[in-house]
Amino acid sequence: MQHDKILILDFGSQVTQLIGRRVREAHVYCEIHPSDVSDDFIRDFAPRGIILSGSHASTYEDHQLRAPQAVWDAGVPVLGICYGMQTMATQLGGEVSWSDHREFGYAEVRAHGHTRLLDGVQDFVTDEGHGMLKVWMSHGDKVTTLPPGFKLMASTPSCPIAGMANEDKGYYAVQFHPEVTHTQQGAAMLNRFVREIAGCRGDWIMGDYIEEAVARIREQVGDEEVILGLSGGVDSSVAAALIHRAIGDQLTCVFVDHGLLRLNEGQMVMDMFAGRLHAKVVHVQAAEQFLGHLQGVTDPEAKRKIIGREFVEVFQAEAAKLKGDGNKGAKWLAQGTIYPDVVESGGTKSKKATIKSHHNVGGLPETLGLKLLEPLRELFKDEVRELGVALGLPADMVYRHPFPGPGLGVRVLGEVKPEYVSLLQRADHIFIEELRKTIDPTTGKSWYDLTSQAFTVFLPVKSVGVMGDGRTYEYVVSLRAVETSDFMTADSAELPYSLLKKVSSRIINEVRGINRVAYDVSSKPPATIEWE
Ligand code: XMP
Numbered sequence: 001m002q003h004d005k006i007l008i009l010d011f012g013s014q015v016t017q018l019i020g021r022r023v024r025e026a027h028v029y030c031e032i033h034p035s036d037v038s039d040d041f042i043r044d045f046a047p048r049g050i051i052l053s054g055s056h057a058s059t060y061e062d063h064q065l066r067a068p069q070a071v072w073d074a075g076v077p078v079l080g081i082c083y084g085m086q087t088m089a090t091q092l093g094g095e096v097s098w099s100d101h102r103e104f105g106y107a108e109v110r111a112h113g114h115t116r117l118l119d120g121v122q123d124f125v126t127d128e129g130h131g132m133l134k135v136w137m138s139h140g141d142k143v144t145t146l147p148p149g150f151k152l153m154a155s156t157p158s159c160p161i162a163g164m165a166n167e168d169k170g171y172y173a174v175q176f177h178p179e180v181t182h183t184q185q186g187a188a189m190l191n192r193f194v195r196e197i198a199g200c201r202g203d204w205i206m207g208d209y210i211e212e213a214v215a216r217i218r219e220q221v222g223d224e225e226v227i228l229g230l231s232g233g234v235d236s237s238v239a240a241a242l243i244h245r246a247i248g249d250q251l252t253c254v255f256v257d258h259g260l261l262r263l264n265e266g267q268m269v270m271d272m273f274a275g276r277l278h279a280k281v282v283h284v285q286a287a288e289q290f291l292g293h294l295q296g297v298t299d300p301e302a303k304r305k306i307i308g309r310e311f312v313e314v315f316q317a318e319a320a321k322l323k324g325d326g327n328k329g330a331k332w333l334a335q336g337t338i339y340p341d342v343v344e345s346g347g348t349k350s351k352k353a354t355i356k357s358h359h360n361v362g363g364l365p366e367t368l369g370l371k372l373l374e375p376l377r378e379l380f381k382d383e384v385r386e387l388g389v390a391l392g393l394p395a396d397m398v399y400r401h402p403f404p405g406p407g408l409g410v411r412v413l414g415e416v417k418p419e420y421v422s423l424l425q426r427a428d429h430i431f432i433e434e435l436r437k438t439i440d441p442t443t444g445k446s447w448y449d450l451t452s453q454a455f456t457v458f459l460p461v462k463s464v465g466v467m468g469d470g471r472t473y474e475y476v477v478s479l480r481a482v483e484t485s486d487f488m489t490a491d492s493a494e495l496p497y498s499l500l501k502k503v504s505s506r507i508i509n510e511v512r513g514i515n516r517v518a519y520d521v522s523s524k525p526p527a528t529i530e531w532e
Helices: 016-025 039-045 060-064 069-073 083-091 186-197 206-221 234-250 265-276 287-294 300-324 339-347 364-368 381-390 418-437 497-510
Strands: 005-011 029-034 049-055 078-081 095-097 103-111 131-139 142-145 151-156 159-166 171-174 225-230 251-257 280-285 330-334 371-373 453-467 470-483 514-519
Touching (some): 005 016, 016 339, 083 095, 083 142, 083 159, 103 159, 131 159, 151 171, 234 265, 234 330, 251 265, 287 300, 300 364, 453 514, 470 497
Parallel strands (some): 470 514
Antiparallel strands (some): 103 151, 151 159
C-alpha cells in the first residue's frame, strides 16, 4: 500500500524525532532524513509535505545549513520550525539576524490575521480580542525581514516575527517548537499542517499495518528460515510476534538466558512465546557460562564487553546447531531495530563520547553470513507497543519498562556473584510489585505506569543493622526510579514516601541478606540512569 508521506529534514535539533512522533500520531506516515539529502532523493521520495526541523545550537556553522533546492521546487507545502523557519526566510529572500545568544522557554505568542495553520487554534483570548498561544520558544537568531510574498502570522514582544506564512505556496514557519508537549496546541498545528494543508490521508493505523507488514515479510523471506535473538524486551518480542504471524515455523527464536534476568523472567518469556503464541523458541541456559566469565571482573566496561561477547558466541553456536539438525539453516537474522535506532545511527553527525558500550547483536550478520530482517525499522517505540498489543501480546509485557541487554550484570555493582544476583532479583521483584500495586489518587495510574523506568541496584557493601534482639551485618540495595521522555536526560521520580517505606520494609523483612535500602535521587546528567 502506498501511504501519503511527509518528509522531515533534520537540521540536527535534539527534538526532531518528536516531530516524527506527532506526525505519526496524526496517522500520517513520515520519515526523518538529514537536511543535506540530494534533490533527486526528495523528488523520488515524493512527499505531500515537507517539514524543516530546528537545529541543535546557534553556532556559526549552522548558518551554512540550507534546505535543498528541491524543497522549493517540489510544489508541496513546507513547514519550517525554529532554524527551519530561519533557513526558509534566508533562502526565499528575507533576512535573519544571527546571534550567539539564545533564549529558550515558555512564551505567549499572539496570532496575527487568519492563516490556515492557526485558524481557530488558540489557548486563550486577550481582553483586546487577540488569540494567544502558549508555546515553547527558542530564539536568539530571528527573522527580521519577511521574504517577499509572506505575511506575519505570529509575534511576541521579543520576537516580532515569530511566525510567517505564504499561503499561496503553502509555506508556513514558526520560531517556536510545536513538536514539544509544552506547546499546548502544537499537536493540533502539526495535525492541521499534515492533514489539511498538505492533504495527507490519515492512513497510518497500527491495526491495518499488521497486514501490510506481514505481506512484506512473506515476500522478503519467501520459504527461507529466520532466526531471532529474543531478549524478552519489548522490541525483540514484538518483532518475534510479527514475524511469527507472517511465517510461523520458519521462525526460530533463540532466547539466551544469561543468568542476569529478572526474577521468573525466563519462564515468563517461554510461557508466552512457546506456550501462548506457539512459536519455536530455543531456550539456552547459559548462566554458568556468563557468570563464569564474569568471575573476578569488577570494571563496568569490561563486564559489558564480556556479556556482549558471550552473547554473540552463544547465539552463533545455536545458529550453527540449527543448521546441523538436517535443517536447511537460517538465511535471515531478525532484529528488533526500531526507528529511533535508525535515525540515531544514520542521522546525527555529532561525535559523541562513549559513556557506556551498549550491548546489541551488531556484527552478527557478517560473521554468520545472514541477511538482516528488521520489520520494526520504521516504527517509533509507542507504535511498537501499539503493534504488540494488536498482535495479542499482553499489555503487561508490552508496556514494561526498558531493560538493558547486559541485564542485572550492570545492576550488581562490581563483581557479579550468583549470590548477589539472587538477592537483587528478589529485592527488585518486591519493588516492582509495589510500584504496580500502588495507585496515585490524582491520576488513577499505578506508580509503575507513572515512572519511565524503575529498578533496584545491588551494592556490594555491608552495613550494620538490628533485627529482633540481634545485630545484622548485611548488604545494601538502592532503589532507582526515573521520569524521562527520551532517556537522554532524566529526573528521579518523586515516589510517595509511604511507598518507599513499604518497599524498604518488605525488602529487609523478606530478603535475608539485605538490611538497608536507599533511594537514588540523582538526575541524569550528571548521573546516568543505570549505575554502571
Ligand atoms: P543510561 O544508564 O545510559 O541508560 O542513562 C539509558 C537507558 O539505556 C538503557 N541501557 C541499555 N540498554 N543495552 C540496552 O539495551 C545496554 O547495554 C544498555 N545500557 C543502558 C538503560 O536501562 C536506560 O533505559
